[in-house]
Amino acid sequence: MRFDVAIVGAGVVGCAIARELTRYRLHVALIDRECEVGLGTSKANSGIIHGGHRAHEGSYKGATEWRGNQLWDELAQDLPFGYSRIGDLTVAFDDGDIEHLHMLLDQGRRRGVSGLELWEPERLQREEPNLSHDVKQALHAPTSGVVNPYEACFALAENAVRNGLTLLLEHTVSAIERRDDGFTVTTDRGVLDARFVVNAAGVHGDAVARMVGAEEAGLRFRKGEEYLLDKRLVGFVTRVVFPCPSPTSKGILVIPTYDGTLMVGPTATWSEATDLTTSAEGARAVFEGAQRLAPGISEGDCIAEFAGVRAVAADEDFAIGTTRVPGFVNVIGIQSPGLTAAPAIALDVVELLQGEGLGLEHDDGFVPGIDAPIRFAQLDAEEQARVVRGDPRFGRIACRCEIVTEGEVLHAIERGARTMDGIKFRTRAGMGRCQGGFCAWRCMRLLAETLDVEVSDVTKRGGASWITLPRLEVEHA
Amino acid sequence: MPDLQPWQLERRYDVVVVGGGPAGLAAAVGAREQGAERVLIVDRESEPGGILQQCIHHGFGLHHFKEELTGPAYAQRYLERVLEHDVDIVTDAYVLDVDPTRRVSLLSGRHGRTEVDAGAVVLAMGARERTREAIRIPGTRPAGVMTAGFAQKLVNMAGYLPGRRVAILGSGDIGLIMARRLMLEGAEVVGVFELMPHANGLTRNVVQCLHDFDIPLHLSTTVVRIHGHDRVDKVSVAPVDEALRPRMAEAWEVPCDTLLVSIGLIPDNELARALGVRLDPVTTGPVVTSTMETSRDGVFACGNTVHIHDLVDWVSQESQLAGGGAGAFASGRRSSADNVRLVPGRNVRSCVPHTITTDREHTVFLRVTKSLAPCSLRLGEVYERPLRYVVPGEMVTLKVRPRFLQGFHGGNLHVDVVPREEAAA
Structure with a gap:
């Protein structure tokens, strides 16, 4: 199979690029080693759309943060994913911090970020009564928001597939060879040709660049641990809260996620590319940091934790651009604010490819949207009644903590969920306080029945992550 | 178990019982016996019986039925009594909300999204298990880390083996029962690790499930790290100070x-919390009166929703009482108001x-903080009873008779469990 463009890596950046390219008459392949899109860095981060005032000027990050921020509204109109501009607050505890607030305010205003405002303690305590009373001043950025990054990936990829994308999951790229008229990409499940290759391989970005002799970014890896708190605390804090960074730490945030649950984190420690472990020290640092911002937060409210790894280029900036290998574009070193910047990066990459010789002819058949999945818990009583009358599967609860129905789980499977994590990140089944104790069996059964596989083939997230194991072979004498 | 047909569901019931586990079944019987005409049980599973259905081991009913039954047999006994009492049951159904007027919002594939009005409500939702995530065990997040109850469901209800080489964190009863169950299923249980210096489950379970199968129990030891990428490949454990x-x-x-992980149960109280029922910060269940009524008029609660029991027999007894209270309330009868507040003391x-x-x-029902033997249970200055021993893993039941409280005219009554010699002094 010959493609115009092959994108290696189906994180939020790869998915956004893929969708942009399907606006044109092109054959595009999106390749990922995992069994579903968005399972790397894109799944495990703070889910923040940064306000636009935060990233340093003179960097690629700074150039794309505000542009990307503005593009999310349009994306959210076209595609169904959890997204809300709840605003953020950067809080100052001393004079040095207050200076930092003014720096951010000036930086934002120069960029044209709208609505930035300094709040005195009185205003802050009125708006966010549960924040520390030691805060001297806060900078409010109404442009900031939160997004469910995995849902954004699913929606971008599903829409791209609808517009003709070839999505190759569970394909691990092992070699890329430059030929006269393009590239041969070898995977563990076959070989494909492409005129252009985009390297959006996240933590594997340098490895993929190396395959073809392109520039590497000197990637190192920074791990962030995040802790999710019980629903009891919904509404405790209503905006994303940032401390001012200290010389040793970027600080622990309090993040009201799109679904209302609070998340606290992240830590930032150098790690291996594949180190997704959480730690006792990490938990301690996160809760200490979070309690400094909002003293009422307690470790006892923790219902889940995770860690994500960001690829960090040697100069700490995004490494986006053409390379010494014609037709091979790097989009690596995408750390914070990479999620915010992703839609802007996608537009830039299309331009870079055009510069490399990719012809762009609009496809009139491009459809910008997909059907929104039903979110039973978010419907009012009358709508719920109507949905159940139409399909009784929506009358059966699969996940009781998050009120997810079997109908929603089945729809998720129809739309590509293949694993327990795939169901969880599409429907929230298993994300609540019981962490799947109640719904896991129901979801396993629905996966097995719908996909016509054995229950014992069901995995948590692909590979050998089986939920059950076969019995040991017993040798009979 | 035939589900109620849509046209059979009434708009109004004297008593609606949320949950058809052992607590809900007994409450329904209690409600009928105390005069409620129309009683409805709402259960989320396709068969009532609750968690008893997956507890295929024996040991149930010694107090209540004076014989040793398996979980499903115990459930069946109670279910028969419920059916004899002409109680309506909807299965595969979920209570989304109970409002202060006791209007109950139901969701079911068969009945749709609908509402019924209740003269009284009994909350009998049971409990959920604490998870690995709740105690933040460091390490990776592979498949193969699960609660003991989920493993029990996989083995006993579905016929799948959760694993072949199993470590167990926590010595709660479900963990102990599962240690034995997995050995019998051909898995190897490499050890049970308990943070506390004492086992958390019933003594009989430590003996019958661990000792009899040569499964080591490591007290004052906990899991400090989980390893493995796709599936668990090892855990690190360490003694604690x-x-x-x-x-x-x-x-x-x-x-x-x-x-x-078998690290305890947490009363399931989403509905109670949403309804503004006052909760006890220690049990995390509702604060209840002597008829098991919560702080909301006409809303009763029982079983593991109120506090975690170790024996289903006590759940049945307590829930029958709660159902009786609900039945009486719905019939317009109230018993004399409580005049003694029990205060957990030493x-x-x-x-x-x-x-x-x-x-x-x-x-x-009492739970103690630490083991003592021999000891004495004291009710303020008015009553004292010697006990051979107490352990945190076993609930203490005390029948308080009116004569114990002769001369006590109401108010706070401290409940202490103290060493014997101190009590004698």
Whole structure:
């Protein structure tokens, strides 16, 4: 199979690029080693759309943060994913911090970020009564928001597939060879040709660049641990809260996620590319940091934790651009604010490819949207009644903590969920306080029945992550 | 178990019972016996019986039925009594909300999204298990880490093996039962690790499930790290000091493909909380009167929703009482108001019910904080009873008879469990 463009890596950046390219008459392949899109860095981060005032000027990050921020509204109109501009607050505890607030305010205003405002303690305590009373001043950025990054990936990829994308999951790229008229990409499940290759391989970005002799970014890896708190605390804090960074730490945030649950984190420690472990020290640092911002937060409210790894280029900036290998574009070193910047990066990459010789002819058949999945818990009583009358599967609860129905789980499977994590990140089944104790069996059964596989083939997230194991072979004498 | 047909569901019931586990079944019987005409049980599973259905081991019913039954047999006995009492049951259904007027919002594939009005409501939702995530065990997040109850469902209800080489964190009863169950299923249980210096489950379970199968029980030891990418490949465990902090220098690794966590149950109280029912911060269940009524008029609660029991027999007894209270309430009858508040005192973690009367007999359930033997249970200055021993893993039941409280005219009554010699002094 010959493609115009092959994108290696189906994180939020790869998915956004893929969708942009399907606006044109092109054959595009999106390749990922995992069994579903968005399972790397894109799944495990703070889910923040940064306000636009935060990233340093003179960097690629700074150039794309505000542009990307503005593009999310349009994306959210076209595609169904959890997204809300709840605003953020950067809080100052001393004079040095207050200076930092003014720096951010000036930086934002120069960029044209709208609505930035300094709040005195009185205003802050009125708006966010549960924040520390030691805060001297806060900078409010109404442009900031939160997004469910995995849902954004699913929606971008599903829409791209609808517009003709070839999505190759569970394909691990092992070699890329430059030929006269393009590239041969070898995977563990076959070989494909492409005129252009985009390297959006996240933590594997340098490895993929190396395959073809392109520039590497000197990637190192920074791990962030995040802790999710019980629903009891919904509404405790209503905006994303940032401390001012200290010389040793970027600080622990309090993040009201799109679904209302609070998340606290992240830590930032150098790690291996594949180190997704959480730690006792990490938990301690996160809760200490979070309690400094909002003293009422307690470790006892923790219902889940995770860690994500960001690829960090040697100069700490995004490494986006053409390379010494014609037709091979790097989009690596995408750390914070990479999620915010992703839609802007996608537009830039299309331009870079055009510069490399990719012809762009609009496809009139491009459809910008997909059907929104039903979110039973978010419907009012009358709508719920109507949905159940139409399909009784929506009358059966699969996940009781998050009120997810079997109908929603089945729809998720129809739309590509293949694993327990795939169901969880599409429907929230298993994300609540019981962490799947109640719904896991129901979801396993629905996966097995719908996909016509054995229950014992069901995995948590692909590979050998089986939920059950076969019995040991017993040798009979 | 035939589900109620849509046209059979009434718009109004005297008593609606949320949950068809052992608590809900007994409450329904209690409600009927106390005069409620129309009683409805709403259960989320396709068959009532609750968690008893997956407890295929025996040991149920010794107090209540005076014989030893399996979980499903116990459930069946109760279900038969429920059916004899002409109680409506909807299965595969979920209660989304109970409002202060006791309007109950139901969701079911068969009945749709609908509402019924209740003269009284009994909350009998049971409990959920604490998870690995709740106690933040460090390490990776592979498949193969699960609660003991989920493993029990996989083995006993579905016929799948959760793992072949199993470590168990926590010595709660479900973990102990599952240690034996997995051995019988051909898995190897490499050890049970318990943070506290004592086992958390019933003594009989420690003996019958661990000792009899040569499964080592490591007290004052906890899991400090989970390893493995796709599936668990080992766990690190370490002894803990007196403040329960792991002594990492003495940690060792235990190869296994599965970690079961059996670290306690938490009353399931989403509905109660949404309804504004007052909760006890220690049990995390509703504060209840001697008839198991919560702080909301006409809303009763029982079973593991109120506090975690170790024996289903007590759940049945308590729930029958709650159902009776609900039935009486719905019929417009109220018994005399409670005039004694039980205050957990020395070495007492919790007392249920929270208040009693001086004119009737009450069964009070206590949990102690630490083991003592021999010891004495004291009710203020008015009553004392010697006990051979108490352990935190076993609930203490005390029948408080009116004569114990002769001369006590109401108010706070401290409940203490103290060493014997001190009591004698």
